[in-house]
Amino acid sequence: MPSKTSWFNRELLILDFRSVGWISLLYTIALFFIMPVKIMFVLSNDHRYTKADLAASFTDPFQINWFFQVLIYFIVPILLAIFLFRFIHVKEQAELIHAFPIKREKIFVQKAFSGVIFLTVPLLVNAVILVVLTQVFDISSFLSFGEIAEWFGTIWLFLMVLFFASVFISMLTGISAVQGILTYIFLFFPVGFSILLFLNLQNWFYGFPANYFIFEEIERYSPLSRLAMLFNSPIKTSEVAIGFILLVLFIGLSIILYRKRKLESASHAIAFHQLKPVFKYGVTFCFMLLGGMYFIEVERSSDSLWVYFGYFWFSIIGYFIAEMILQKSWRVFGAIKGYLVYAFVMSIVFIGLHFDFTGYEKKVPALEEIDHVYFGPYLYETEENLKRHYEYDSEEAIEAIYNLHSEIVKTPTKQGSSYEEVNIHYKLKNGETMIRNYALSNSHMFKEELNAIYATEEYKEKQFKIYKVDPKAVDRITIEEHDITYEKHVITDPGMIEEAVTMLQKDIQEVDYDVIHMDAYKNYTTFTLNNGDVIGIDGTERFKQFTKWLESNGFKGTALEKAEKVSHLFVAKESDLQMIEDERFYMENVFFNGEEYDFFVKVTDKQLIAHAMEHTTDPYEIGISGELYYVGFYPYSDRQYPVMVRAYDETTIPEDLKEMLQ
Template sequence: MIFNRLYFNRGILYQNFRQHGWLGLIYLLLLLLSLPLNIGTAYRENAEKINSLFMVRGELLWFFAISIPVVIGLFLFRYIQAGGPADLYHSLPLKRKHLLTMNLLTGFVMILVPIWITAGVTGWVSAVVKEPAYIFDGTAVWMWGVTMSMVSLFMFTLTVAVGMCIGQSILQGLTVYGICLIPIVFWGVFELHLMRYLLGFPDDAFQYGRTEISPIVRISNLNYAPEWGELGIYAALTVILVVLTYIFYRKRHVESATQAITFRIVKPIFRFGFMFTVVLVSGAYFTMIEPRGSEFWGVTGYIIGGIAGYLGAEMIIRKSWLIWSRSLLPRFAVYAGAVAIILYVPVADWNGYASNVPTSDRVEKVRIGGDHFTYVDNNYIKMDDDQFYSANTGYIDAVVTLHQKIVDSDLPLRPLGVNRDARDEEEVRIDYQLKNGKTLSRQYYIPTSNFQQELMDVKNRDDYKTTRYETYILDGEVRNIGIRSGYNRDRTAFITNPELIREFKALLKEEILDQSYEDQRSPWETFASVEVYMNIPESSSKLMLDGVNRSATYEIKPSYSRLIEWLKENKLYDQLRVSEDEVASAQFIKQEINSPGNVKMVYADPQFIDGNPQGNQMIVTKNKKIISELLQRQRAGFYTDNDTIYQIKLNFIRGQNVYMILKEDDLTEEMRAILLDN
């Protein structure tokens, strides 16, 4: 009897449901409108088989799961955040553990009952609908209920636990979402810090783990029910938070209501966390807007962020902007020192990160170029890594030699968001798999001219060309091949004959593997682009994708003479070639690029010719020889800060006009004569 009266006090339960029960009803109504109503009224000609109910308006369901429980927690425990209610409730003849149990029980009921009523209604609707839009079994309903329960209870108990340490409801709610979002903000901006001040740090080092450490981001990105292991983590965290809630509540003073921070020990944690977050955000912002040639904006951002973050934390804790005291500066110095150490140690020279180059005998295999993705069903899917690594000792030696020279050259740190000199800059991404089982990854932006011999030794090897140009795809079964002219996108050719497909694949692969380092860096546009459509058999293990269709794109460069000759022999070349007789005239407009230190991308710009914004003189010619020479080559876009180029427009008698560019050095004698005469 005594146990029932204390732990299941009917008066407290009745008061809670009378005062806050409407929140549970709103939760139930929102869930019913989002799931069973949608399932019952949706119409599809062909029913979609789904294995998770989160594939039906999952974004709304996840939003409700991370928002409504937080609101319930704020309302149910509002009594500990306001002075009058706190005195009243704690004057009742109930121990705190009894009072806490009643409110936790109320919250659990208001969360779980709507979820399982919705699950039951969803199962009933799916059984009675004659023409369902979605087909699923009872397991999907059960997993939906368990998942929503675990996530909702986690957000509710987190809100309650935070409320024991925070004395204001608004700050409590902000802190709950801050705790969930700070991990992704922290890793995102800390990654920028490492990219800016640590030579060789890859820009995707945290790419795959970043969303995993933020519950809200992780949940909002799911369109399926998590695995049991992940649900187990939420269940364990919920139990831990309940235990912490009882401990905190027992230690909490009644008079701490309305205070920003209720426990003295939490104040330094809050100060440091708030200050460090502001430091990172401010430093990242100043680094991103850093003017060209400046190296101190990022440091200035850290200093400004440290001052603003510390003062902001003090104002929140004291609930006043009048925070000056003798201890303010010494305490700030301690916190600033701790922040400086955390920022400096990972990027310090003595930690050995920047200078770490493995010797060839420590490397099991290596790859250049980073991760590869395949486009399947409107999504990019990361491909299996193993096929892109090479264990060839000669290739490993070449990559290690390049890596060692990069480190020894003492390259300057690359400012974020600044393309210092893209004319002579190349990205190099190196991934080693070491014999001790570890992985070592580095990413650099290097001036090509300083490493030409080392780059040539790497790029002239078949190991590099196979992965860089994806020639391994040509070894698979190809359904058909489409070829599109690089000079006129309307000109296309298709190969469907199996014998011709085999010949074309073999020649294309040979041309790719035989191309020289100079061919790979060719400044000329391709003669044509090739789209290869594959059928991946279910037994394929290379892509780790069963029974899917995928495509790959290749280039037919002007240097691929054997392949071009094959196209002529099989009467495909004429379907792609543009004749000078089809062009009525060619228009030239001179464009001067003179912006020293400000590198810009130059490309064929229709607006420059058609709009002629600078009012430059336009030269028009109908000379068939000149037009023929233009059709044989056109320069690809390039970076420059000082060049003379010609924007050119080919006016076709029929069809779409073509735009191209040539540098002044590319002009033939006939072109120069016409341009000089005018």
């Protein structure tokens, strides 16, 4: 009768514990100090911590020293996989262990089983300690058994995915150090590659919403980034299913590769000859995207030639780096033939992208297919905020947004230094979505289409919450003047409140492109309702009838009246400021030392000061439009720093002040 051999060998398990058990032991101790000890420390300082503090600290296990938790979760499973499977990377060890009459599948299962035990036991021990602490110190209302069980299950799944991902990588390489590096590259690859790809797609396809995908979706692309976000974004059922699918996939592929792996592949960077071209051209492609991203995002180049320059040189660098790794030599510069093939293929691709062979840039959904649309400058919000502020479902608004989109795709423009961001997110009746993002440096070209949107009742209700409020429902109006005076006015008289709100609502009724795009920053007005809700509107000086009412009722001083509160101005041309070679070159520092520079002009004339208060603006809002003239405002106090620094451009600076600067 044939004898049966067990899949698990007790002696091998003991041997694994002796060789790598120290990792599991240190992991147990580290987790103990990070979580149970933290809880005991907080509880032992009950004179310093209130019940509210305890509730905030122990909302769930993911909130307890989460940074340090993530740190060890990132390190331990990969480190364990490296040491457990190091035997296949050392030729002598590989030959010795495979000389035993044991099938490779059983060796793999034994090593994998050891890894699972060494990762599970420390987690389980600390979970039990947490449960005991909740009962002993009676904090189960803050930290329940269910929350601890959820934490254990979630972290266990992530640890298994990270461990077996590293095991899978160990089968592809013959060097342990390369295994560690490639594991982190492999795990972070979906995020890193996606960022590179999205930023380049944004350059290739006008309207591609790179920021939407980066800010809204990308954290879920990698186990590492998703693990880091668990403290404020609980795992979903679908993600659990994906985790187990990845687990099965990594285990299955690892076994298949282990069967086919040759002993002599130990000490080789890539263990399988067939994968070397994949590695080489994969590195080349990623470096090419990195070069494009550098000139697109870092240098902010609007010239396609510089972007292609980046593609060319970075792809060459990536290609030869990959060759050096594969050949383990720096003498690889004769192997240029492979790069020429790559360059030819990518040239064909770039030609196709240039002529938009996909039709992506011109695509606009049929008007009758649109169910509703999100429209605004910033759509990276929670679902609730999107619905409240940016969702439009009236026929009038949808058609106006559709018409704007149709005009934008007819005249694609490059992003300038000053631009307006427009996001359009369609939800179609068939359940599909279509998202576009445009940086319009020439939004005035679409003034007619934008005015059609601003004229809709739905837009006014979404963007100005005070528009449909009954004036009698307002309890108090507070006007804060964010200029040199920083004055604050409060209106509580019911009759005056009704008049003020009515004036503002009339202004909103007539709102148009010029009002929306006015550089308004000086007034911030809040309306406190009888039910306690607060509605805020920034830049209310844009609204003429409302502003006139404030002035006529003594709630807003004239520019000349405010100029009396200013001691003097210092004015300088931007070109002169740029000549200062000083490590202290911060605008406030330069104006603080204004007396040191002969190109500064001191202004005390109240008419000029009043003009500056009305016509200067934030220099970063002006963009590149010729010479700028910086203005520092100084109050009467002994304060030497300017209370604010604003700027004129060529079209707004008065001629007599300009002559003083010559």
